Amino acid sequence: MEYLKYALKSLLKDRRTLIWSLSFSFFLDILIIFYLTHIGTVIDKQTISTASGIVYALIVMMSMSFASIAIGRSFVEQSRSFSHLFRFSKMNGKSYLIQLIIAVALIYFIISSIFLIITSYLFYAKYNIFVLPSNSVELLLISVIGGLTLMGFVLLTNEIVLIFQGRKNINFVQFVPVYLYFALDWAIVESGVHGSLYYLSPFLSVTYLMSYSYTGTTLFPFNTVPYHFSIVLSLISVISWIIAIIGLSSLLIEKIYLSHEEEERVI
Numbered sequence: 001m002e003y004l005k006y007a008l009k010s011l012l013k014d015r016r017t018l019i020w021s022l023s024f025s026f027f028l029d030i031l032i033i034f035y036l037t038h039i040g041t042v043i044d045k046q047t048i049s050t051a052s053g054i055v056y057a058l059i060v061m062m063s064m065s066f067a068s069i070a071i072g073r074s075f076v077e078q079s080r081s082f083s084h085l086f087r088f089s090k091m092n093g094k095s096y097l098i099q100l101i102i103a104v105a106l107i108y109f110i111i112s113s114i115f116l117i118i119t120s121y122l123f124y125a126k127y128n129i130f131v132l133p134s135n136s137v138e139l140l141l142i143s144v145i146g147g148l149t150l151m152g153f154v155l156l157t158n159e160i161v162l163i164f165q166g167r168k169n170i171n172f173v174q175f176v177p178v179y180l181y182f183a184l185d186w187a188i189v190e191s192g193v194h195g196s197l198y199y200l201s202p203f204l205s206v207t208y209l210m211s212y213s214y215t216g217t218t219l220f221p222f223n224t225v226p227y228h229f230s231i232v233l234s235l236i237s238v239i240s241w242i243i244a245i246i247g248l249s250s251l252l253i254e255k256i257y258l259s260h261e262e263e264e265r266v267i
Helices: 002-013 019-036 045-088 093-127 136-164 176-191 196-200 202-215 231-255 260-266
Strands: none
Touching: 002 045, 002 093, 019 045, 019 093, 045 093, 045 136, 045 176, 045 202, 045 231, 093 136, 093 231, 136 176, 136 202, 136 231, 176 202, 196 202, 196 231, 202 231
């Protein structure tokens, strides 16, 4: 578990992972709550709870998506040593991924905890109604799982490009997971439609689960006609995607090799 300690320390010290992602998302949190949120004329505890759940889901996933980009870049830098690391040490690709996932999960737990507190107090500052999640432990767990889904897409995208294209085009795909998050989550929400096929999106399913953990209800109001979502389908979607992505990543990671020219530069 030596790499776990190293990875956790590196992520905590990297300003791109925590400081930048937290700072930008905090600014966005203030902007949404004080200037962009319209929760109707009836303002009570349930209304604030519902609004808080939706805003929290957006902000925490946004922050973790930015952190995932920084983590992806660190992964690309470390990939230069994979061929030697997996060949001449006891560590293999699966061991590396497991320790990296644990370290990243701890980072996402910190981010989620911070925005759980911040979002509650910002809504209190505006509406003078203090609301905490219906199940804080469950909410933090779902948040970490949502972040790992983002990270899984980041790692998988980077691995595919490194294997088939090398490092020359790697910068062009760093933001792809963020675009996927918006396309497969909030673009669907904003469209005002709902159906069983939308559970194929792990990000939308995570948003549903966060909303449920925050409010304690399956009613999703982000629509002209609020609708109920399925907890079971959401869980199946998220768990299936994580297993598939992490499983595929563990197979691809050991196929990452440096070209002869890159090996000469490293040596």
